[in-house]
Amino acid sequence: MNTGRDRFRRPLQWLLAPIVGAVAGFAYALIFDVEALHSAVRGVFIGTPILLYERGVIMRRWRNIIRQAATPVFVVTTIATYVLMILIGNAAAGTALHHLIGYMSTAREAMVMSESGLLYSLGVSTLVAFVFRLRDLIGPSLFTSLLLGRYHRPIEEERIFLFLDVSGSTHFAERYGDLETQAYLGQIFNALASPVRRSQGSIDDYIGDMALVTWPMDRGMRDAACLRCVFDFAAAIRDQAAAWQARFGQVPEFRAVLHCGSVVTAEIGLERHKIAYFGDVVNTTGRLESLSKALGQPILVSADILAGIRVLPPHLVAENLGFHVIRGRDEPLQISAVRLALGS
Incomplete structure (x- = not known):
């Protein structure tokens, strides 16, 4: 889209x-x-x-x-x-x-x-x-940031984080082996690239079967770009379902969680430079992924995300799941599940 x-x-x-x-x-x-x-x-x-x-x-x-x-x-x-x-x-x-x-x-x-x-x-x-x-x-964003020295000195900024985890990858590896699993994950992350680029986000890291995507706050909130990215990715997988089934014997499924807030961003490393994020927001986003699995909800967002977006695109609806205690946080966090509206 x-x-x-x-x-x-x-x-x-x-x-x-x-x-x-x-x-x-x-x-x-x-x-x-x-x-x-x-x-x-x-x-x-x-x-x-x-x-x-x-x-x-x-x-x-x-x-x-x-x-x-x-x-x-x-x-x-x-x-x-x-x-x-x-x-x-x-x-x-x-x-x-x-x-x-x-x-x-x-x-x-x-x-x-x-x-x-x-x-x-x-x-x-x-x-x-x-x-x-x-x-x-x-990565385009990291390349530009390193080239300009944007984070040579740590800075505090507002960012959105998306943790996108491929469901069932362990079972896939047990069935087909590590080499085929790597090919499977590689194709999934290749499919993620275009939705991320269109939303002006950045895939900042791959950790096993999970991709970490980030946006500056204003860019990711504008026109609900961070949420559109997730559903554009889901649509890309759905549109190629027959090809996924023929090549890998199954159609990929995933869990996605989004949270936002203030982090410290810094360029770290000497021989291998990397942009790293420090703060409670990153840890909370990671723990929301476990909550998504426990609740059986494939796409979870924090109340902070919905407050920033204000008005959801007409093809999406959010269901308030109430407040949940997140390990490492003093205050419970309000969570919503987001899905396609009926008929979309």
Whole structure:
């Protein structure tokens, strides 16, 4: 389910991609002392499809396939994809320049790419592939935070936490073995990636068969993004039920709990950096997962979450389950179960 913010971001990407491509073209003109307009046009035609591809706007299925490959395969395949885009983009730019401003005597000549242009494009493409692979490996939000040094000094902030636990994974492992279980969990967490991205959340960690997802408070509450993420994930699993049944012999089920509040966020580690969260909110969210299992409710949220969202989306309903004592807390916490409304 796409939000209004998603619909806004897509046109923005189509606008920014050619601008970034033009800037790269101008940079090439400055470095190699060539005509700036021609270089900028080539930059637009070459850079735009590459940037849109990396943002998942075009060729999304192919991109998702190779992102799951081992890093050497990913890099080689990605660069090969870039090379194809570079050649096609350069040919299109040369044709446009020839027909619009009479560049070169024939379109064939205009389509020829210089050796320096090809090497420059390949160099930039290789750098882009490396950066995006690193971003995929450690997560977009963590990558940006570490790059900017946002949490180099601990800060206190308001965040939403989602603990999403795959139900029955132990039984699955007993039946099929650890290797098949890892493949099973890997596919489930791959399916979770798109709903998290659309909700502008961040998968901050995987702990066994559980994923930890977080949002800054305002971002996760806006348009009930944190709840929409959970139900978008459930819909994705449901829509592919036949494929899950055929591949793994069952359709995944999960428990999800959400809580929010003030935490201290800090960058920790020396040789391996990580963003960590400290505070009662994280511990409480983890204990809500056990409560979800005890109550037989697959999706639980705290009263703090519902208070922040204020108005639930029309396809969701919340059932107040009252106050429950949570280990480690002095005060009982009010809990609600959230589910799809009848007819949704």
